[in-house]
Amino acid sequence: MHPNLFLNISVRYWQDFQDTLAKAINANIYIFDANVTPFSHFSLPVEICQDVNGGKEPRDNKCMDFYKLACASLGEKDTLVCPYGIKLCAYRLGSHTQKIGYLIIAPAKHTNLSDREEEIAFVTKAQNVYRTVNEVFNAILERNLLGLRRLELNSIYEISRLMTSIIELDKVLELITNSLIIIYQADLCFIGLREGDKIRIAHGKGVRGSNLLIGKEWPLVHPVIEQVSSQIEPTILHIGELKGLPGFNDVEIISISQVIIYPLWTALGLVGLLGIATPASLDDIGYRNLQIYTNFAAVALANATLIRRLEKEATTDFLTGFLNKRALQDVLAVELQRAARYGYQLSVIFLDIDGFKAYNDTYGHLAGDVVLQKVAELIKNSIRVTDIACRYGGEEFLLILPGTKGEDAARVADRIRRSVENYPFPHRQITVSLGVTSAKKNDSVDMLLARADQACYQAKELGKNRIYLDPS
Amino acid sequence: MVSDAIGNRIKRYETLLKEMWAASAKYLGAFSVSLLMERVVWEVSLEYKEIELLQYDQDGVSCARIAARLEENPELPVEDMFMKFIARYVEILAKLLGYERAEEIRKRLRILGEEFNEDPFAKGGMKSGEDKNRH
CATH class of the missing domain: 3.30.70.270 (Reverse transcriptase/Diguanylate cyclase domain)
Structure with missing residues (x-):
């Protein structure tokens, strides 16, 4: 799942919704993102928070340290007391696997909730707010994810139509790398074509230095290439494992931790390899969509390579290598x-x-x-x-x-x-x-x-x- | 009918987007540029729904429908929306064209965009998920 989907929620619109909710329950609400960075403002002015932080969000070091520690050790929910004595309810938003952020609900007026009944009423109210907010966030995430999948599938559909009509190898290579970078926000995408007993990198794009991979030759007997090309399924390699291959030392790999390498198989055998480094790990559906895409890419590359060879043979004299x-x-x-x-x-x-x-x-x-x-x-x-x-x-x-x-x-x-x-x-x-x-x-x-x-x-x-x- | 004030407000962005389209299509081809537009429109639409009114096809870009919407609702944050769009577009463009060529385009566009308060062509653009409206 994409880590930035959450942040694509409009804060402006979210703040309106949050403030309305806060007024309805007469409690202050604010949210931190998964890195405990303030996401939304305080919904209601709280006197002590105004005095300490002087604004709409916690900025006081004591407050921030408190929230960082509290959120890091937070299970699903907890009742906490802030450094200035405000009792508050804290909830983790999202799930264990997909942490979205943290929701804080505090009384609108300064109280230590000493009255038991008052405390029970407040916690119940907070629990209801948490359920609502969590549902809304999950719905937004689902919507964002569905949008992304729709975009992926539309793109794959369009590209698959286009790839079956393009026969020029250079155009096919360009189309594949461009679309993978655009759809998957890939930091690196390269295609190597098989030439006898080696893989020759025909195209490379992405971070600085990616184009320096072009022209590099990787023998099929290289342990990494042998590992990748002996399988049907893609192999996920840590960037360190690729450093031994010619050209990788020139690639600016700061943002890259791992590369997925797909062997491109067709009925004709191994056509080549396709490598892609995405900034976020893909889920099962993402992997499946990418696999569909690479299957099309393999067929398009096999066709284009074959046509290029036939064209060359049709214009070349076999004996001398000159034009005919x-x-x-x-x-x-x-x-x-x-x-x-x-x-x-x-x-x-x-x-x-x-x-x-x-x-x-x-x-x-x-x-x-x-x-x-x-x-x-x-x-x-x-x-x-x-x-x-x-x-x-x-x-x-x-x-x-x-x-x-x-x-x-x-x-x-x-x-x-x-x-x-x-x-x-x-x-x-x-x-x-x-x-x-x-x-x-x-x-x-x-x-x-x-x-x-x-x-x-x-x-x-x-x-x-x-x-x-x-x-x- | 879009008023002159709204028309002028939108026109400079439309000019910039048209230039961006032409400069990228020269190197990437119309199909890849359409795909890039679709991607960035989707990303920006998560925050600014109105960006979906941006029209683009093989012939270029038109902001006519956004201008019409702005006429109905002058409070629409079109500046923020376009800034985010351009920044994200240029960020992906750098990966597609290589940083040197993207820098050439960025310089050319910066001249066109000099009148803007913010610089959407700052190196690397805004990172995905950054939200200048936050706080």
């Missing part, structure tokens, strides 16, 4: 538009391995694949991270060099040519021919590719193992 011909069309179109919009140069290099068919036929396809992989590696080592490499066809590669003019692209092409020529391939020397061209105004993808292909053809025609810069 299908992806090239889109990437080159984007780069052409960008170059035109920002007015920078764009050059492309068309590369063909000389005599590759003969090499393949003589030494076999496996040997040919080794050559393709090695040439790809040499290309990768010769270009910038901002340049884009594609496998265009069998032994043909295309390189896109944004922000590069023709002469500079020719220098890159020659660097590649030399590195291939000098590499000790098995069986025999391998060489490449390269055609270089630059984008012109209003160039289409096909026009640019045709010129690059033609330039490569020229390089071949001129004797192979050379570069040819398109002069047009």
Whole structure:
């Protein structure tokens, strides 16, 4: 149950209700919260309290010490005498498990209730007031809690609908962490995705340093991760137990004492882990709602991860790891538009391995694949991270060099040519021919590719193992 | 019809809330901002029922219904209500956006909110459950 629900009761409205009750029974009423901090004012002015405290609530140190001690040791109820001789009735509000606060009822006028009958009448009156106040507080708490549950369920309903329609992994991660922080007031929320034999943290939000968890890798054989991922149910871990995991030393954990970690299981197996630290412990219904939420999250993450993998595989050449011909069309179109919009140069290099068919036929396809992989590696080592490499066809590669003019692209092409020529391939020397061209105004993808292909053809025609810069 | 005096009283809060909405939606997306609004409206409604009259959707925020209620009941503590709302909103926002980015938004909003007597953008905002009306 949320510890702050009680404090969300409007004191202004409560004070009106309390004062009316006090007038009806002609007794003073005031309330302390669970930490023995004054919650409401004195309902009626009591002469001695006014003299000592000079206001509407106990401020005198002797009074406060008395209340702190008395409330701390209070069972369900007791009759006490304050340091200034006022006899009063004290009651604990709420239950043993959910302490709401303390109710004090004192005679409106200064009396020590020496008359037995007077005392019995006062205690009976106080008991009735206590029952009423306790009922009202419990009803308010129940109402607040129901409101919270309604909010939780509404949110889970909306999110579950949304998550089944979102396939982008980044958006799914963002949506899950955002909503958990909002619904559960989480101080920390992180999601780790399984990558082979480790969990890689894909998203982290909350207290300062939470984002530093992103990118950290936790091996599945780590005792904590093994413990969590070998179960179906969530594991509650003390923050100290997580300190051994990379990244946790940077998280500002002052407000965090424990973290609930959910293994995210689907029919495909373990998708990852979801960790959440809430400021208050959840009750059974809260845990169940969170479990429902994580079940949806697991399915959404599994779908998004699968789609991302398929998308990557659909655009990547398996042998070299470069973009494939299908992806090239889109990437080159984007780069052409960008170059035109920002007015920078764009050059492309068309590369063909000389005599590759003969090499393949003589030494076999496996040997040919080794050559393709090695040439790809040499290309990768010769270009910038901002340049884009594609496998265009069998032994043909295309390189896109944004922000590069023709002469500079020719220098890159020659660097590649030399590195291939000098590499000790098995069986025999391998060489490449390269055609270089630059984008012109209003160039289409096909026009640019045709010129690059033609330039490569020229390089071949001129004797192979050379570069040819398109002069047009 | 809402009078000019009431309209002006509400307008500055509406401007601030609209700015808050736009600044948060830029980073969080409209769905998360709606969820955040729903959460904070619920929390504040435990004390100030009238906050439920705040209208918000994908297009932004409107205080028209609160202004109409204020016309009926000028004693309504709208200042306290909005201060509590904004403080709580910004507190959760810091967890969602990271403290640095939330601080940027807070600075921008503080300029808009300079005329307010209290600073709802004090670092960390008011803590949940704090009640400035107490005593």
